[in-house]
Amino acid sequence: MDADVLVIGAGASGAAASWRLSSLGHKVVCLEQGDFQLPSEYPSSESTWELRKIGSHSPFPNVRKGKADYPINDSDSPIAIANFNAVGGSTILYSGHFPRMHPSDFRVKSLDGVADDWPISYTDLVPYFELNDQMMGISGLEGDPAYPPIPGLLPPVPMGKMGEVLAKGYNKLGWHWWPSYAAIATRPHGNRAPCVNLGPCNTGCTQSAKGSVDVTYWPLALAQGVVLRTNTRALRVVTDSDGVAVGVEARMQDGSIGTLNAKRVVIACNGVGTPRLLLNSVSKKFPNGLANSSDQVGRNLMLHPLGYVEGLFEENLESHLGPQGCCIASHEFYETRVENEFVRGYSMQVLRGPAPLETALSGVLRREIGWGSSHHDGFAKRFGHIASMATIIEDLPEPDNRVTLDPDLKDSDGMCAPRVTYRISENSKKMLSHAIQNGRNLMKEAGAIRTYGFGPVRETGWHLMGTTRMGDDPNTSVVDANGQAHDVPNLFIADSSVFVTSGGVNPTSTLQAVALRIADAVSESLGVS
Amino acid sequence: MNRNLEALTALMIPEDAARKLPSGSAVLQQSFDSSSELFLTLETAADEVASQISNKSELSLENMSVKEFEDFVKAKRSSVESNLRIIGHELMKLYYTNPAVQEGIGASSRAPFPQGYVLPDNDFDLLEEVFNRGPIYREVLND
Numbered sequence: 001m002d003a004d005v006l007v008i009g010a011g012a013s014g015a016a017a018s019w020r021l022s023s024l025g026h027k028v029v030c031l032e033q034g035d036f037q038l039p040s041e042y043p044s045s046e047s048t049w050e051l052r053k054i055g056s057h058s059p060f061p062n063v064r065k066g067k068a069d070y071p072i073n074d075s076d077s078p079i080a081i082a083n084f085n086a087v088g089g090s091t092i093l094y095s096g097h098f099p100r101m102h103p104s105d106f107r108v109k110s111l112d113g114v115a116d117d118w119p120i121s122y123t124d125l126v127p128y129f130e131l132n133d134q135m136m137g138i139s140g141l142e143g144d145p146a147y148p149p150i151p152g153l154l155p156p157v158p159m160g161k162m163g164e165v166l167a168k169g170y171n172k173l174g175w176h177w178w179p180s181y182a183a184i185a186t187r188p189h190g191n192r193a194p195c196v197n198l199g200p201c202n203t204g205c206t207q208s209a210k211g212s213v214d215v216t217y218w219p220l221a222l223a224q225g226v227v228l229r230t231n232t233r234a235l236r237v238v239t240d241s242d243g244v245a246v247g248v249e250a251r252m253q254d255g256s257i258g259t260l261n262a263k264r265v266v267i268a269c270n271g272v273g274t275p276r277l278l279l280n281s282v283s284k285k286f287p288n289g290l291a292n293s294s295d296q297v298g299r300n301l302m303l304h305p306l307g308y309v310e311g312l313f314e315e316n317l318e319s320h321l322g323p324q325g326c327c328i329a330s331h332e333f334y335e336t337r338v339e340n341e342f343v344r345g346y347s348m349q350v351l352r353g354p355a356p357l358e359t360a361l362s363g364v365l366r367r368e369i370g371w372g373s374s375h376h377d378g379f380a381k382r383f384g385h386i387a388s389m390a391t392i393i394e395d396l397p398e399p400d401n402r403v404t405l406d407p408d409l410k411d412s413d414g415m416c417a418p419r420v421t422y423r424i425s426e427n428s429k430k431m432l433s434h435a436i437q438n439g440r441n442l443m444k445e446a447g448a449i450r451t452y453g454f455g456p457v458r459e460t461g462w463h464l465m466g467t468t469r470m471g472d473d474p475n476t477s478v479v480d481a482n483g484q485a486h487d488v489p490n491l492f493i494a495d496s497s498v499f500v501t502s503g504g505v506n507p508t509s510t511l512q513a514v515a516l517r518i519a520d521a522v523s524e525s526l527g528v529s
Numbered sequence: 530m531n532r533n534l535e536a537l538t539a540l541m542i543p544e545d546a547a548r549k550l551p552s553g554s555a556v557l558q559q560s561f562d563s564s565s566e567l568f569l570t571l572e573t574a575a576d577e578v579a580s581q582i583s584n585k586s587e588l589s590l591e592n593m594s595v596k597e598f599e600d601f602v603k604a605k606r607s608s609v610e611s612n613l614r615i616i617g618h619e620l621m622k623l624y625y626t627n628p629a630v631q632e633g634i635g636a637s638s639r640a641p642f643p644q645g646y647v648l649p650d651n652d653f654d655l656l657e658e659v660f661n662r663g664p665i666y667r668e669v670l671n672d
Contacts, residue, residue, distance in 0.1 A: 045638050046638055047626050047627065047638045048626045049626075049638060050625070050626055051622060051626055102666050102667070103666060103667065103668065103672060104667040104669060106669070107669050107672070111667065111669070121669065121672040122672065141653075141656075143656075143660055145659065145662065145663055145665050145666075146664075146665055146666050147666055148666070156651060158650070158651055159648075159651050160648040160649065161648075164652060164655065167656075170659075171655060171658055171659070174658075174662075176659055176662075176665050177659060178656070178659065179651065196645020196646060197640070197647070197648055198638070198646065200638075318648075320636060321646045322648055332665070334665075334666075335665070335666065335667045355636070356626075356630075356634060356636050357622060357625040357626060359625075360621045360624070360625050361618070361621055364617060364621065370599070371540070371541040371598075371599070371602060371617065372540060372541065372599035372602070373595050373596070374599070375541070375543070376542075376543075376545045376548060376550060379634070380634075383636070
């Protein structure tokens with residue numbers, strides 16, 4: 001036996017699960033198709049970082065085409081799929097915005113009559129949220145009326161002039177706002193330096209102030225003996241004649257194909273990668289893909305359609321300074337309101353203003369920056385003067401929004417690529433329109449002289465959820481409340497593909513709490529509580 | 530870099546001594562690679578603009594002032610728009626990722642050492658009315 005537990009994927013959830021299982025004494029081997037990243041090599045403190053953001057450090061694998069990437073056919077989706085295949089996964093490039101889902105997100109069917117209830121609750125996850133907050137180093141402020149109490153936070157990231165101006169706008173409207181929950185160290189945390197408010201978090205944090213899991217969980221997991229095999233791509237989960245998961249066939253670092261055996265297999269490959277692996281793991285016993293007797297593997301894909309709002313201010317707000325995706329956020333419209341034409345709701349995540357190149361390109365496109373003597377003045381009136389916001393829409397699970405296998409497109413190992421089919425529902429469209437209008441109202445109330453809003457934005461497919469959903473009924477779900485596949489003993493799934501609903505916030509906090517809980521369940525199945 | 534591209538990019542983004550900002554042509558010159566297909570495309574586009582200017586006016590690209598250039602673009606926008614878009618897009622990518630330009634606009638990619646960029650302290654008094662309105666999340670009973 002190569003391991004007690006094989007974990008596939010070294011991203012947000014794989015890291016948390018590997019650490020937790022190793023701290024409970026299990027022998028863990030983690031397979032990751034990408035490699036370690038060197039923070040000193042991130043583009044973020046180079047003058048050309050904005051160019052690298054649309055090239056080597058793009059969040060879109062179809063743009064990046066890196067050695068560890070696999071192609072994704074997302075031509076049938078209005079939202080392009082993002083990921084980052086490396087130790088750390090998508091946390092290498094994420095903004096670190098780290099709110100939890102709300103208690104109501106776990107009871108959408110009971111409360112609002114749509115979607116389904118999770119087989120677990122917010123209360124079940126509280127100990128894991130708190131553990132994860134400590135491990136990741138989460139900053140924020142206690143007392144937020146949008147949540148039950150959340151203790152143990154580092155001081156919040158600075159709002160800056162821009163955040164303060166928008167906060168006053170929210171106050172004029174009588175709307176909720178609160179300093180962002182952020183996986184950003186605002187003071188020294190463990191071996192991590194505090195944030196220096198540089199801005200380009202989305203091309204990697206050279207300070208290691210941003211809580212990507214390569215600097216949070218992985219150093220500890222490795223010190224506890226986890227074996228992390230990089231540049232190793234899982235090709236299929238192997239089962240025995242009884243249909244029990246016994247290991248993984250993988251393309252190893254040296255190019256050879258081999259099988260690693262374990263008592264338990266935990267998949268943590270994100271909401272597109274996980275169904276892809278299961279659908280590729282066909283056998284006589286599982287002709288429809290592994291763990292798929294319910295025909296739910298790949299279905300119910302949720303992506304959080306996103307609306308983008310901008311406000312241009314007369315005053316220089318120095319809006320480009322500070323962590324790019326973390327400032328303040330509003331949950332005023334998070335919960336269902338009877339007066340709305342839609343059910344469920346959205347959050348409003350204030351972003352820092354655009355960086356220099358983005359400011360110039362959009363300014364010229366909109367003819368607000370001209371050529372000639374007016375160019376520098378035009379630029380100066382925009383740079384630092386723009387506040388922006390993302391509105392994250394809670395999309396409901398729809399069975400035809402799904403991940404399947406592309407019959408023609410393959411990765412460098414010959415494995416079928418995923419194909420994504422996604423449609424924005426009428427409920428989501430109405431919500432998006434409402435959110436964008438409210439975002440513009442907020443900007444105007446805060447004093448913006450001009451506002452823009454549009455959505456859905458295509459380049460926003462970072463949140464990948466729902467494709468191997470949790471549930472008590474094996475006919476309508478893939479895994480149970482402990483993340484164990486209904487069909488396949490010894491197989492667990494520990495990433496956001498187990499989500500039943502998407503909530504209206506960034507999923508990382510919740511998916512890591514779920515992963516820690518599932519790791520405990522895996523450990524219990526091995527006789528260790 | 531040919532004279533037309535040099536002249537045009539200096540007109541599109543002129544030097545600004547007060548802001549310590551170089552001209553577009555000065556920045557382009559630093560990166561210019563005569564064997565690059567991209568730069569050949571830009572030179573071709575600049576040649577077309579030069580020819581459009583001399584066809585539609587008595588001016589020449591090399592000798593026109595910034596004001597004359599602006600007036601020409603205003604009056605005859607459609608004749609030069611697509612070429613200016615091609616050149617402008619690439620010019621801005623080089624210009625706004627140039628360290629000297631970033632220094633000039635106050636956006637250096639190297640934060641001041643060791644304290645970084647310092648933002649004002651948060652004014653938590655602004656949160657008082659949010660806090661006083663009480664909880665806004667939906668309670669889920671029996672969970």
